[in-house]
Amino acid sequence: MVKVSTLISLLLMLLSCSPKERWEKQDLHSDHTIFAVNKLAPHADFFAYESGALAEQDEPGSSQRYISLSGDWKFHWTASPRNRIKNFYEVDLDDSNWDLIAVPANWEVEGYGHPIYLDERYPFTTKWPDAPKDYNPVGSYRHTFSIPEEWSDQQVILHFAGAKSAMYLHINGQFAGYSQGSKTPAEFDITSFLNPGENLLSIQMYRWSDASYLESQDMLRMSGIEREVYLYTKPQVSIADFQVYAGLDEQYRDGLFGLQTAIENRSDETRIRKLQIQISREGSILIANENSIEIPAGGIAGNSFEFKLADVLAWTAETPELYNLNISLLDPDNPLNNQFIQKQIGFRNVEIKNSQLLINGKVITIKGVDRHETDPHTGHVVSKASMEKDIALMKQNNINAVRSSHYPNHPYWYDLCDKYGLYVIDEANIESHPLALDEATQLGNEMLWLPAHLDRVERMYYRDRNHPSIILWSLGNEAGEGEVFRNLYQWLKSVDSTRAVQYEPAGREDYTDIFCPMYPRPESLEAYGESKPNKPAIMIEYAHAMGNSVGNLQDYWDIIDRYPSLQGGFIWDWVDQSLEYKDAYGEPYLAYGHDYHPDLPTDGNFLNNGLVDPYRNPHPHLYEVKKVYQSAHFQWDMKSSTLEITNKNVFAPLHGINMEWTLLEDGREIKQGHVEDLQIKPGETQQFRIGLGTFKSDKEYILRTQLITSKAAGLLEVGHELAFEQFIVQEYKSPAASDNTGAPFSVATSDDHTSIQNDHTTLILDKKSGEIVSWSYMGELISDHPIRPNFWRAPTDNDLGNGMHEWAAIWKSATEEAHATMILPPAISNLGVVFELEYQLPDKIASLYLTYTLSPEGELGVDYYFTPNIDSLPNIPRLGMYLTLSDRYTKTAWYGRGPHETYRDRKLSGKIGIYNGAIIDQFHRYSRPQETGNKTDIRWIKVTSDALELTVHPTDNRLLSGSVWPFNTAELDYVEGKDGGQSASGLVPVSTRHGAEIQTGEIVQWNIDHMQMGVGGDTSWGRPVHKEYTIPPGEYKYSFVIIPESL
Incomplete structure (x- = not known):
């Protein structure tokens, strides 16, 4: 436990004090040795109420000791410091022509300046360590407030929960303080500056300062007061800070509780107070105790409590058991001075043993995501409702851990993680990525910068240390190596022995407890597992979820499951960071790149790497994450008709859950069953006999099993699917060919065309090429376009990152320029009419042979044979055909994986079944248009107009891939930005197209593919699709067959 003396020494510490004269002589925001003036020492996040009832409600706004200052403030903005209002703080300054701005708010969201998006570059050209002097926007704020009369003898604290980047504070015209560090609180004792009645608060804030060198995270660069501002008051004798220890004994059974408090006396007399504590759960008081404390005049007194609680319910992400801690400081002579605090605590241990991370003595697996604070309408100002939506979606999709990338998050987020159960990495607000790229410029060995780094770590630690959900501290992100970080590590270990500390750039060095690589190749991860390592490995970032991504996720987890030291990772990242903008017609779109600032370098849409979009709508790959992260394993034994279910949880039993099973015959449910209220302990397996009955030889049978909640639990409602699996118990066989009972065909030729016709069908071919130029059935036009070969797909973001638009460009040309020649003219046979085409691809790189068979019933069979003609061809993005239809075709249905899009390396989450929907809904609007809407393992697929239904199914028992779009490929294809495609950081090429711009409704493109390569996702800046999911050149x-039917 932390000693009381340590707590007190912190509160006596002067972070940095500077006389007013120094402020008037130099710019503090350009001096990295000064990052705080008159700023109070950090402390735990809490509010002390005037009654126990108010503490139980824990709504500061209901307290007479709290005044919110959030709302509209007077505001003046200028792009250059030289044009700032220098006397912004003067009481008699005329600010009548100033604007009003919301607080909290980002300036750029409110129309002052521009957001800037860069990853590996600073948003200014000034060289370290100088702050920009020319273009460096300055915002000046003024706001009046009144202090209640009953506060007149109280200490008044001004609290900024988060403000970026450098802030000068004046109260009633007097300099009151200065702050840097945008993601932890800045508090100032303003008591001595206050007047009776109305008071003036004045702030001048610089968008960039020397602190900006430490705040270069991969996110939209914006500025302003980003979190709430409020005043609160404390009696002269008050709780200054407290620290909770809530661990477990060596048997992980009994709870070990410790509480250290620091009581501050600002009066000029020694005071005596009663300090009471109480621990309760569900209304039952488990511990109650009190101490009498003497606090010297102008001093601080410490106090400790230590107790043992038998048989506690331990906290884990699976079982987030919490207890209520009530702390009361009572004045026997005047109850108006009483203080009441209520916090929730959780008992848990964090250890590293045998190169494994343990919670409560058991090895855990991190199924995590990295999360930025972002909102499409308010930027970095995130509401409680948004946070609640985030954690609900995470829990519903089997995510058990979150990293606060790359800064301490809003305190409410940690309360939610405590309550609902997420393991948290709390990360210091430190990233100097552009400097860290070069060993010569990185700050890790610049010891003069140690105080600025340490201040950020200290303020994170002291604010957040009482949260059970936080199991790891992170020293920052991509900020280089060196003694600075070794010192940060040693400081954290000296004050907190209850958690591990990690830092990715440290690698396997001694100043990280975790080996936490970024984007390791699967083979590298496996090699680490084989190496008998001395540290657990948890990927701090992996599976880069940019655009249509997160392929081969299961492959990573197959490796993780094989090696004890591999304990999972955090997917980059949770949510796309685009802001919502409006086009010239008032229609919303998700902005990126040069949408924000047309004249500055940009990294395009590289800010959109989320599993959900900015509105928190799931991207299709979130469903794959849910499937791979599920905590149940299913095994089917056909011989014994036995289903085995293994509970992969470490702590939580599978109970309050029903197992439901369904037998599908050719995609249709024919038999169901269920087992109510499973009782499977963590790590154990239970068997269930399921009688499936007899099968028809010509049908496919699939057993689908699901775990469904029968009781509401936490954020999971009744009927929520926790996990599923499907087993093909009898494989698909292509339907037999139809009987040829239609009328005979006639074949007629003209100078340009060949016409094939009977009373069902008319097929008109180009006489030379053999391509179909018109196809009708029962008098209704099916299409007046040929069925064309397709080797191309609109590049995904991952494709662009590995240069597919360049190295595979030959296949785009092949799709556009393939030249057909009829090599077998239509010939009538007992099968109908047969004709054959050969496509020569540009430069004769390959040949494609198509044999068409038109049956008397009007069914058009296609036999496809592809062969390369030269060596060293690049991999092929897609092998297939496409048919262009009119927009009369509005509906589709298919028997395959669904309902969401799936790809070869991202299809485990797609349940095999029969699905239907509108064609206009068969694609996903990524922020940048790209390949979308694919369906895998297709047994049949249909499109329907008002008059016809067209059905495609394979005739060779090979399942198809494909999609149906209400547009053609050009709507999705990559178009580089107006100033070229080069991104500022050399990452994914830049475009200016938006998903909202995709035009639908004029045509339908039906892609009927043999296969398409996977989407990949190891990285988005170079790593290709894994070999097993590519299409190498070959035969x-x-x-x-396409089967038309009249409706």
């Missing part, structure tokens, strides 16, 4: 065959 390929597949066959399908």
